[in-house]
Amino acid sequence: MLCAGAGSAHRGASVSTAADTTGAADPADAAVPDAGPPATGGAVRVRGARRTFAADLAPVRALRGVDLDVEPGEFVALMGPSGCGKSTLLNVVAGLDAVDDGTVEVAGERIDGRDEDWLARFRRTHVGIVFQFFNLLDGVSALDNIVLPAMLHGLRRRAAESRARDLLDLLGLGDRTEQVPAVLSGGQRQRLAIARALANEPTLLLADEPTGALDTEGGLEVLELFRRLHAGGQTIVMVTHSPDVAAGASRVVRMRDGRIVPE
Numbered sequence: 701m702l703c704a705g706a707g708s709a710h711r712g713a714s715v716s717t718a719a720d721t722t723g724a725a726d727p728a729d730a731a732v733p734d735a736g737p738p739a740t741g742g743a744v745r746v747r748g749a750r751r752t753f754a755a756d757l758a759p760v761r762a763l764r765g766v767d768l769d770v771e772p773g774e775f776v777a778l779m780g781p782s783g784c785g786k787s788t789l790l791n792v793v794a795g796l797d798a799v800d801d802g803t804v805e806v807a808g809e810r811i812d813g814r815d816e817d818w819l820a821r822f823r824r825t826h827v828g829i830v831f832q833f834f835n836l837l838d839g840v841s842a843l844d845n846i847v848l849p850a851m852l853h854g855l856r857r858r859a860a861e862s863r864a865r866d867l868l869d870l871l872g873l874g875d876r877t878e879q880v881p882a883v884l885s886g887g888q889r890q891r892l893a894i895a896r897a898l899a900n901e902p903t904l905l906l907a908d909e910p911t912g913a914l915d916t917e918g919g920l921e922v923l924e925l926f927r928r929l930h931a932g933g934q935t936i937v938m939v940t941h942s943p944d945v946a947a948g949a950s951r952v953v954r955m956r957d958g959r960i961v962p963e
């Protein structure tokens with residue numbers, strides 16, 4: 701079911717389905733500051749990213765000039781001490797937070813300086829996000845946890861269901877479609893969250909400590925799934941504190957005090 705596919709430079713691993721949630725984002729929609737060097741074709745290209753948060757005592761400089769490149773098909777583990785800026789960097793790449801300075805390019809498009817509507821469309825088209833605590837809908841079935849967000853994104857119920865069933869099969873949850881998250885194990889819940897993140901065939905799968913809330917077995921389950929997705933061509937950036945989890949990635953990038961540690 702997984703296919704790396706020709707042209708996977710800008711689309712990740714996919715499940716075959718005719719469904720498509722959105723049209724392509726239009727880069728001409730919003731003014732972007734001076735584009736600088738032309739797009740490289742990389743999956744992620746961050747240059748000189750700075751992000752400072754206001755705080756009571758003194759401003760917190762979460763990103764202090766970050767450069768990051770991720771090539772299509774790479775599986776990058778982002779590591780570093782608590783508070784060093786990992787989640788901030790992930791959010792910036794996801795288009796959930798904006799840099800104060802610097803440039804952010806994803807799938808060949810500049811995303812810094814865009815407005816909220818553009819970013820929402822960009823995320824729908826290009827980004828799948830997995831969080832530490834799953835963020836699932838408690839009262840509805842595994843199937844509807846994927847179908848409902850997909851419908852919010854404009855997919856018809858039938859297409860959304862067909863894709864959701866494919867994804868649940870792919871992620872080993874094919875016999876759990878009608879169960880609610882509460883009766884699933886932690887590893888199964890996180891796999892469901894990953895299925896939901898893959899519903900839009902994202903160019904880039906971003907995960908912030910996806911095994912952080914799981915026991916060893918659940919963590920291994922989820923790591924194995926990421927490895928399979930990577931083998932199928934999916935580009936992944938995953939924040940983790942676990943050296944065992946990071947060992948499953950194709951490259952480890954370390955951060956400290958808002959900067960990438962040189963290799």
Ligand SMILES: Nc1ncnc2c1ncn2[C@@H]1O[C@H](COP(=O)(O)OP(=O)(O)OP(=O)(O)O)[C@@H](O)[C@H]1O
Pocket residue numbers: 753754755760761762780781782783784785786787788789
């Ligand atoms: N919205 C916010 N408002 C104020 N400060 C913030 C905000 N988000 C992050 N910070 C601060 O920015 C710094 C970096 O935070 P970030 O969440 O990126 O760290 P992290 O590396 O993900 O840490 P952890 O491993 O604990 O998750 C921290 O000092 C944090 O307190």
Ligand SMILES: [Mg+2]
Pocket residue numbers: 786787788908
């Ligand atoms: Mg974090």
